[in-house]
Amino acid sequence: MTFQQILDRYDLLEVEARIAAKQPADVEAALAADHPGLDDFMALLSPAAAAYLEPMAQRAHRLTVQRFGKTILMYAPLYLSNECTNGCRYCGFNARNEVPRRTLTLDEAEAEARVLHERGFRHLLLVTGEAPKAADTDYLAAVVARIRPLFSSLSIEVYPMEEAGYRQVIAAGIDGLTLYQETYDRALYAEMHPFGKKRDFAFRLSAPEHAARAGMRRIGIGALLGLGKFRVEAFCTGLHALHLARHYWRTHLTVSFPRMRPADGGFQPLNPVSDRDFVQLICALRLLLPDAGLVLSTRESAQLRDNLLPLGITQMSAGSCTSPGGYAEKDESGRQFIIDDDRTPAEVEAMLRSRGYDPVWKDWDNAFHGR
């Protein structure tokens, strides 16, 4: 059974209606459940649950501390390329946007990596657009071979691949995958992705399963908040996570909740997600998925990130730059989006310590890969 077959069973309009129909009693039952199920999850995502944010947050906090302790894994994105053949309407890398395009050479990639290593990072997320001629799996493997000795864990956020592609990058030393579906709503997906390989909804949807079969250790999923209705998108994300956990039980899952940021191209969110909604979504996901890593990037403001910290977050980026070459050259033209929390890693580390959290820089080892 693939996740696509699961998702096909759901009519998203009906899902939205079922969530909207949840009553306070349903929310209370969900909060009392030892292991909230899908129906409970709907209740936690419902408008009725907005009145229960505090108890939801309390429970999310308890579960997270129990499972992860008061620790936050630190990571940084390294943008290798912003060349892209896709037309995602919301993205600064959209092929039709006139921004400076570049793909880092191996030397340039290493220079960026060394800056991040110097700042303390040992977990990196390598990011590209989708332009096989500029940055294919051979290129990724070459970058990994170059920078692997400096880092404990290297993940990719690139383009969906077949199982063979994932096998190749895993063999090169990649241990994690981040791949957002953007939206689980097929019609909206088609509208948002007018051209390019990314138009293929089903291929993207199945890619986390390809990666899991290839032996990827960590898989991160998520929906881009601001596109579809957040309650429905969050429900589908939870469904997706449960499916992956059940079928690929050796894979550790992470969930992100990227909220749309201003980007070159000026796209406005179709369904803006308020801070209150955002908190509800994070807590609901934690209650459904007690063991999943929950990732919070610098898309959010410093103040909000500090306050979201105890609600279930387990991983954070810091000092991020979203343009290729931006760390070493301090040139931010050609960025994907504008970050909000612009504190340095050291400042974020100090904030974490002041709030009683231990920043974890290393939580993996090259020895796992036989290196």
Added chain:
Amino acid sequence: MDSLMIAGRSFRSRLMVGTGKFSSNAAMVAAMEGSGCEIVTVALRRVDVDNPHDSILAHIDREKYLLLPNTSGARDAEEAVRLARLARAAGCEPWVKLEVTPDPFYLLPDPIETLKAAEILVKDGFVVLPYINADPVLAKRLQEAGTATVMPLGAPIGTNKGVRTRDSIAIIIEQAIVPVVVDAGLGAPSHAAEAMEMGADAVLVNTALAVARDPGAMGAAFRKGVEAGREGYLAGLGRQQERAEASSPLTGFLHN
């Protein structure tokens, strides 16, 4: 003196402590000190064993504590063996807490891969302390393979549920030819006391200390729980029974 012997080495403390999940290194050190432990386990994935200034390793006084590296995160025998060898090559003593936990959700140990890894590591000269589910037959197989202890779980890691696998742990203790260390799931000093009263040789605690409001005080509380349980066990606990029993038995008249 009642000491714990593992692989020919003697320990006064029967409480081992894990180093994960603490909110700071200071909290970790406070828990270690409060607990009076002599064995501290550290996940190799969390530390840079080649770097003496590693933030965790730098906080563990190697004169005072035996550093027991663990292979947390290993998905199969091959990875666990590789991690153990890496630690030894970096100068750690050849002791390893063997954890093969391919399931990242409940972190339950894989019995098949654990046994495979134990066989390889024992032959390779390691003192192997394997983390296992409370499976008496697996415990026997590991002891035959030459492990220094067996470490059955009381409940899944981090759950604080206590000795939920009591009946199986009782069998493991009854049959053991090496020390039995109850590892994982102990959430309160009374849980540690319970395991020790059953005849466990030691316990290992991590989450209960790491998430306590005062990790140092919780370490001290667990120390007392372990000591009380051990002393109760040694003193000979009365058996539990369903009915009250007169302290003068029915045949008392024969002695009059």
